[in-house]
Amino acid sequence: MTKRRLSGRQIERIQTIQDRRRQRLASRIDIALSEIEGEPLPLEGRVVVRHGANLAVEDVEGDITHCLSRQNIGHPVCGDRVVWQRTANHQGVVTAILPRHTVLSRPDFGGRDKPLAANLTRLVILIAPRPEPSDYLIDQYLVAAEAMGVEAIILANKMDLLDTDDRAAFQERFAYYATIGYPLLWASLRTPETLVALIDHLRGQTSILVGQSGVGKSSLVKALLPDREIQIGRLSKATGLGRHTTSAATCYRLADDGALIDSPGVRSFRTGPLERDVLQQGFRELRPYIGHCRFADCRHDQEPDCAIHHAVSEGLIDPRRLANFKHLLAETEQART
Structure with missing residues (x-):
């Protein structure tokens, strides 16, 4: 995708607008803190909704509080663990972001990483026959x-669209992912029992769904969250964010102590530029052969005595995966030029 380039004047105008917004927000926070009688105890919570400067923070008891965020702490996102304090108006101020275990981000128009969600433990990749x-x-x-250090699960949805022969061919096409260790699940929302395996994988985890448009992400979210409207109402009542709770990244409670982050930002999610070593490590079946090529800087293309090409010829690595690695490598190198 071609990056949008902004002129110097446009960048300056955007910076001026952002500075004004930051000043207004800082004034609101100072006023809120000045109304506190005594020093409130610091509390820990999780950001479950962020819309602009407005945050919904869930405490350890499961209660939701509408908070603002101090300007000098960075930009909290859905899933962040934070330190916050209550204010006299039954709201709160976030004063610190606790260290993130993982963060999902995408490049912005300037090529900089823009965090979408934090502290994920599961990335569910949705595909479908159509x-x-x-x-x-x-x-x-x-x-x-792999770069984040979270478990990836591949879920093939809408399997009811296929007859027996086409289903077998579809499953065979993606079987390789299971052989290299990724959970590969087959589901249809018309047959609820096919979701049991997915629900087991999400139990006790913080998960997010990613995939192409049209693979049934919204329908799957509704199936996993039968009480979603109740949760939205609870968030809206506690924060006053109203309809924004459905247009912003939101962390919903799943059964069995799990959480599901539903974020509009993942619709256009792509990896940003990665170092070659990170990219190689991201293809887990390449790892045993890295460092065994004749040349230390081998690109696994046309070089002689390439250990990875040899593994492909032996049927140990799918050639489609190697082709995708080389494509990604070329893209990341081009993005840096």
Whole structure:
């Protein structure tokens, strides 16, 4: 995708607007803190909704409080663990972001990483018979999961669209992912019992769903969250954010102490530029062969005595995965020029 380039005047105008907004927000926070009688105890919580400067923070008791965020602490996102204090108006101020274990981000128009969600432990990649799945996109998601250090799960949805023969061919096409250790699940929302395996994988985890448009993400969210409207109402009542709770990244409670982050930002999620070593590590089946090529800087293309090409010829690495690796490598190198 071609990056949008802003003129110096546009950048200056945007910076001026942002500075004004920051000044107004800082004034609101100072006023809120000045109304506190005595020093409130610091509390820990999780950001479950962020809309602009407004945060919904869930405490250890499960109660939701509408908070603002101090300007000098960075930009909290959905899933962040934070330190916050109550104010006299039954709201709160976030004073610190606790260290993130993982963060999902995407490049902004300037090529800088823009965090979307934090502290994930599961990345669920949705595919379906229609629209036609993109192996390249799947591999981008898998590289992102490996780079973050979270478990990736591939869920093939809408399997009811296929007859017996087509279903077998579809499953065979993606079977390789299971052989290299990724959970590969087959589901249809018309048959609820096919979601049992997915629900087991999400139990006690903080998960996010990613995938192409049209793979049934919204319908799957509704199936996993039968009380979603109740949760939205609870968030809206506690924060006053109203309809914004459905247009912003939101962390919903799943059964069995799990959480599901539903974020509009993942619709256009892509990996940003990665160092070659990070990219190689993102293809887990390449790892045993890294460092065994004749040349230390081998690109696994046309070089002689390439250990990875030898593994492909032996049927140990799928050639489609190697092709996607080389494509991603070329893209990341081009992005840096």
